[in-house]
Amino acid sequence: MLTLFGNLESGNVHKVQAILYRIEVAYRRVDVVQAAGHPRTEKFLALNPMGKVPAVRLDDGDVITESGALLYWFGRGTELWPADERARTEVLRWMCFEQYSHEPALAVMRYLRHFAPASEDNDRRVRELAPRAHQALHVMNARLASSAFLAADSCTLADLALYPYTRWSDQAGIDLTAYEHVRRWLERVEAQPRFLAPGVEGATEVVSFDDYFE
Amino acid sequence: MLTLFGNLESGNVHKVQAILYRIEVAYRRVDVVQAAGHPRTEKFLALNPMGKVPAVRLDDGDVITESGALLYWFGRGTELWPADERARTEVLRWMCFEQYSHEPALAVMRYLRHFAPASEDNDRRVRELAPRAHQALHVMNARLASSAFLAADSCTLADLALYPYTRWSDQAGIDLTAYEHVRRWLERVEAQPRFLAPGVEGATEVVSFDDYFE
Numbered sequence: 565m566l567t568l569f570g571n572l573e574s575g576n577v578h579k580v581q582a583i584l585y586r587i588e589v590a591y592r593r594v595d596v597v598q599a600a601g602h603p604r605t606e607k608f609l610a611l612n613p614m615g616k617v618p619a620v621r622l623d624d625g626d627v628i629t630e631s632g633a634l635l636y637w638f639g640r641g642t643e644l645w646p647a648d649e650r651a652r653t654e655v656l657r658w659m660c661f662e663q664y665s666h667e668p669a670l671a672v673m674r675y676l677r678h679f680a681p682a683s684e685d686n687d688r689r690v691r692e693l694a695p696r697a698h699q700a701l702h703v704m705n706a707r708l709a710s711s712a713f714l715a716a717d718s719c720t721l722a723d724l725a726l727y728p729y730t731r732w733s734d735q736a737g738i739d740l741t742a743y744e745h746v747r748r749w750l751e752r753v754e755a756q757p758r759f760l761a762p763g764v765e766g767a768t769e770v771v772s773f774d775d776y777f778e
Numbered sequence: 779m780l781t782l783f784g785n786l787e788s789g790n791v792h793k794v795q796a797i798l799y800r801i802e803v804a805y806r807r808v809d810v811v812q813a814a815g816h817p818r819t820e821k822f823l824a825l826n827p828m829g830k831v832p833a834v835r836l837d838d839g840d841v842i843t844e845s846g847a848l849l850y851w852f853g854r855g856t857e858l859w860p861a862d863e864r865a866r867t868e869v870l871r872w873m874c875f876e877q878y879s880h881e882p883a884l885a886v887m888r889y890l891r892h893f894a895p896a897s898e899d900n901d902r903r904v905r906e907l908a909p910r911a912h913q914a915l916h917v918m919n920a921r922l923a924s925s926a927f928l929a930a931d932s933c934t935l936a937d938l939a940l941y942p943y944t945r946w947s948d949q950a951g952i953d954l955t956a957y958e959h960v961r962r963w964l965e966r967v968e969a970q971p972r973f974l975a976p977g978v979e980g981a982t983e984v985v986s987f988d989d990y991f992e
Binding site for chain 1: 827829842847851854866867868873878917920921
């Protein structure tokens with residue numbers, strides 16, 4: 565059985581849960597907790613030297629990491645990875661946008677507003693990041709004014725990639741009221757077959773970090 | 779003829795120059811200058827609403843943006859995008875690593891150290907980013923201790939993606955002496971056929987921003 569390393573609070577982990585649930589592949593989840601420092605332990609670094617979740621151990625023992633790579637690996641052969649090469653390129657374009665222009669603003673603001681203790685430094689970081697977050701949402705909103713999904717007419721891996729941290733905007737202190745097309749798009753993603761909501765367990769079994777690595 | 783929008787100082791633009799030069803596709807370059815605010819002008823935003831370089835206009839008028847998507851589009855069908863799906867996933871993994879964990883540290887430090895006027899705020903940002911930059915180089919160095927290239931035994935799109943901002947480490951104030959395997963890898967990338975050095979013009983024609991958009 566596949567093993568997914570990550571926790572339910574991570575949007576990057578959610579992307580992998582979402583694709584595995586969608587393609588109906590059973591997996592167990594090892595609860596790697598950032599707040600407990602798990603990703604930086606020697607045991608975890610032996611598995612993923614990049615020191616991040618998500619990571620997936622395949623049945624042959626191989627390990628794949630980085631949410632974008634995992635979406636590709638599991639999404640190939642589904643309609644979420646279109647056959648047309650130009651459409652594929654557009655999927656990758658929006659996945660790059662997510663990693664570089666969206667996630668570093670929205671996910672970090674969410675961490676600072678929702679998980680980290682309040683501090684002057686954190687307030688300053690939030691003020692610095694807010695324009696970038698709104699810029700990313702503005703770009704998405706403009707695109708979604710004329711397209712049901714980000715990279716193509718139908719739902720693709722790009723939509724799964726952009727979904728979780730956009731859905732969690734409220735936890736980042738961001739109001740989506742002004743982003744009407746983004747809000748409607750969130751609902752369209754949620755109406756997809758075998759949609760798994762963020763924060764919901766998709767694994768058939770959960771193993772604690774200590775139990776797995778002991 | 780293809781049109782590439784970007785400038786020679788950008789590593790993200792270099793990636794596209796590198797792949798176009800490698801596959802021997804002629805193109806003209808429109809000199810989009812970040813310091814002049816070009817990417818945020820209405821004219822450029824009509825071309826790329828994400829407001830960033832590189833962007834490429836294809837012969838059919840279609841526009842592709844994001845360096846990772848452009849590497850994929852032009853690299854398909856070459857040995858830089860391996861046939862094996864597991865190897866492809868590994869290429870994407872390192873390209874995600876570049877966009878999320880490498881470029882935001884090394885490229886921003888380079889900007890702050892090499893292009894921006896000195897200020898206390900910039901010094902603070904450099905101090906915050908330096909550990910992330912060294913962490914990224916450490917991860918690369920460890921991988922390259924046992925592999926000639928990052929994602930596979932041979933050079934792939936991942937190596938082109940990681941190359942420019944690693945090569946420009948000195949401009950970011952980062953000393954590569956301790957990263958022996960990274961230094962040797964830089965030389966291996968430079969020994970590839972039809973290698974284009976960063977900062978070198980690969981276009982057959984250069985058009986100024988104002989001339990193109992007037």
